[in-house]
Amino acid sequence: MAGFDRLIAGNNSPQRGEGGVGFLFSSRYMPCPQCGGSIERSAEYSHHCNPERLVEYQLFRLRPGIADFEAALHTYLESARGRVEVASAARQVRKDLD
Numbered sequence: 001m002a003g004f005d006r007l008i009a010g011n012n013s014p015q016r017g018e019g020g021v022g023f024l025f026s027s028r029y030m031p032c033p034q035c036g037g038s039i040e041r042s043a044e045y046s047h048h049c050n051p052e053r054l055v056e057y058q059l060f061r062l063r064p065g066i067a068d069f070e071a072a073l074h075t076y077l078e079s080a081r082g083r084v085e086v087a088s089a090a091r092q093v094r095k096d097l098d
C-alpha cells in the first residue's frame with residue numbers, strides 16, 4: 001500500500017510524515033462544474049464561463065442521452081406501432097404536397 005501511495009503522491013509529498021495526516025493531494029485548480037474549464041480555486045467565484053466552451057461542454061455531457069434516444073427511436077420505429085406511425089406520417093406528407 002505504501003508503494004501505491006508513493007506512486008500517486010510522488011516521493012516528496014509535502015503531507016506525508018507531517019503529523020500523520022496521510023495522503024491528501026489538493027490541486028490548485030479545479031474543473032468548472034458548468035463549462036468543465038480548469039479554474040484556479042482562488043478564482044472560483046470570479047470565474048465567468050466562456051459561452052462557446054459552455055455550449056460545447058453541455059453538448060458533450062448530453063451525448064450519452066442523445067445516443068440512448070436515437071437507439072430508442074430506431075427501436076420504436078421498427079416496431080409494429082412505429083411502422084404504422086411512419087406510414088401515417090408518409091401519407092400525411094403526400095397529402096400535404098397535393
Ligand SMILES: [Zn+2]
Nearest residue numbers: 032034035049
Ligand atoms: Zn466555467
